Amino acid sequence: MTLSPHATEIRRMFGAVAPTYDLLNRTLSLRVDTRWRRRAVRESLRPGDRRVLDLCCGTGDLALEYARRLGPGGQVVGLDFARPMLRLFQRKRERSARAAVRPSILEADSLSLPFADAQFDIVSVAFGLRNLDGTLEGLREMARVTRPGGRVVVLEFSPPLHPRLAHRLFSLHFRHVLPRIGRLISRHPTAYRYLPQSVEGFPPRERLVEMMSEAGLRVLVARDLTVGIATLFVGERS
Numbered sequence: 001m002t003l004s005p006h007a008t009e010i011r012r013m014f015g016a017v018a019p020t021y022d023l024l025n026r027t028l029s030l031r032v033d034t035r036w037r038r039r040a041v042r043e044s045l046r047p048g049d050r051r052v053l054d055l056c057c058g059t060g061d062l063a064l065e066y067a068r069r070l071g072p073g074g075q076v077v078g079l080d081f082a083r084p085m086l087r088l089f090q091r092k093r094e095r096s097a098r099a100a101v102r103p104s105i106l107e108a109d110s111l112s113l114p115f116a117d118a119q120f121d122i123v124s125v126a127f128g129l130r131n132l133d134g135t136l137e138g139l140r141e142m143a144r145v146t147r148p149g150g151r152v153v154v155l156e157f158s159p160p161l162h163p164r165l166a167h168r169l170f171s172l173h174f175r176h177v178l179p180r181i182g183r184l185i186s187r188h189p190t191a192y193r194y195l196p197q198s199v200e201g202f203p204p205r206e207r208l209v210e211m212m213s214e215a216g217l218r219v220l221v222a223r224d225l226t227v228g229i230a231t232l233f234v235g236e237r238s
């Protein structure tokens with residue numbers, strides 16, 4: 001795998017926080033993150049879908065959710081470049097009795113997918129697109145391996161939108177509480193400061209919708225979840 005210095009740093013960081021990643025996810029999001037992933041699957045999966053690729057899969061929560069919902073004969077591939085994350089996914093997969101489908105796990109770079117064109121019914125990414133060296137490049141690579149009529153699914157934190165109290169409180173939590181708890185539990189000096197910074201640097205919803213079109217996708221869903229803390233995007237490959 002040939003990676004840029006930035007991607008190498010990101011890979012090292014996620015490798016280091018892997019042991020506490022799930023615990024922090026559940027604690028810091030007050031478990032709302034599991035609901036968001038379920039919603040992503042519900043809004044993207046169609047009868048007859050067979051092959052799903054989940055990029056930046058981390059410890060596998062979204063891949064496992066697709067595996068639970070796909071019928072027999074389905075196939076899910078979870079892909080990530082941080083091996084410690086994938087090891088945790090592997091353990092979770094062994095324990096996941098509810099899944100009809102057993103996901104495959106692949107260590108690779110999301111910007112250089114080891115697949116031919118038009119292989120998958122769904123290509124998803126949850127909280128991963130913002131970490132890639134190029135958002136548009138990432139979307140283009142996702143669209144490339146999606147079959148015409150298949151869907152590209154992006155679940156991502158969103159830059160602040162609503163001046164509503166709940167959102168302001170969350171912003172406060174995100175910028176000040178989260179980095180402190182994150183540092184305490186993960187013992188990583190910067191990873192949980194990087195999180196709010198990377199969200200603020202991510203393109204706003206309207207720009208992401210444009211980028212999806214530029215990548216050859218017809219946007220079907222661009223929906224804010226939980227007062228706009230996260231946004232779900234689903235685009236159909238033309």
Ligand SMILES: C[S@@+](CC[C@H](N)C(=O)[O-])C[C@H]1O[C@@H](n2cnc3c(N)ncnc32)[C@H](O)[C@@H]1O
Binds near residue numbers: 011080110132
């Ligand atoms: C915030 S985690 C999200 C994990 C999971 N999708 C979830 O919903 O919890 C981001 C993941 O993206 C992975 N990642 C970042 N850049 C990547 C790249 N270029 N190729 C593959 N994985 C990447 C990291 O290793 C990390 O596991």
